[in-house]
Amino acid sequence: MSDQHMFITDAERLEIIDALREIPDLLEPLALAIVRGDRHGLTDSTTRRAPQSTPPIDYAAQAMAEDVHNLLIGWVRVVCEERALREPDVDSIVQAAHWLDRNATALAMSPGAADAHRTICAAVRRIRQRTRRGDATLTDEDLARGGRQILTAYQIDRIVPMLGERGRGLNRRRVELLAKAGVLRPVSRDADTGTRFFRLGDILAAHAEHPRRGGGSARTA
Secondary structure (H helix, E strand, O other): EEEOOOOOOOHHHHHHHHHHHHHHHHHHHHHHHHHHOOOOOOOOOOOOOOOOOOOOOOHOOOOOOOOHHHHHHHHHHHHHHHOOOOOOOEEEEHHHHHHHHOHHHHOOOOOHHHHHHHHHHHHHHHHHHHHOOOOOOOOHHHHHHHHEEEEEEEEEEHHHHHHHHHHOOOHHHHHHHHHOOOOOOOOOEEOOOEEEEEEEEEEEHHHHHHOOOOOOOOOOO
């Protein structure tokens, strides 16, 4: 053990903090990668077309998002168990990353700290590589193209946690209520299953233009 009873060095603790603080900036590019089906050199074994009743999405990027979510939530639980802390009410990637950032020293003082350093830093490197652009920024074209992507109400739940403030309060139920109220119109409907398809940009616009009532209920204005 080293550095004030930590199981990792202070430099490694700071590397974990740096990785955790990078996560929020990586989530929007990752969400766009999911919905536009980017390949970025991946093989057909990691990127495939969804069934006919759903639009094409990037399953490799989606798996990365799910993996990092499970990873961070897992380390939150480890820290709470090892340090006898009350488990916090965190359920999103960003919430878990913020909590671990604030409790990085407690994480470093947990026996699994070396594994935490290895797995968290590796996960962030994979996402960074997956979403890399030449200028490391999202262009207007990226954002516009992402907004044109087609999603089902079910699929919005998978990317909302990565949309930041624009996705706050947005979920499958919210999409269904906006559609029922007539303020969000599907671009198409599957004749066999009845599944409706919406543009991501239309969903975000309707969500922003028609605030929910009651400070949290998913009703339209």
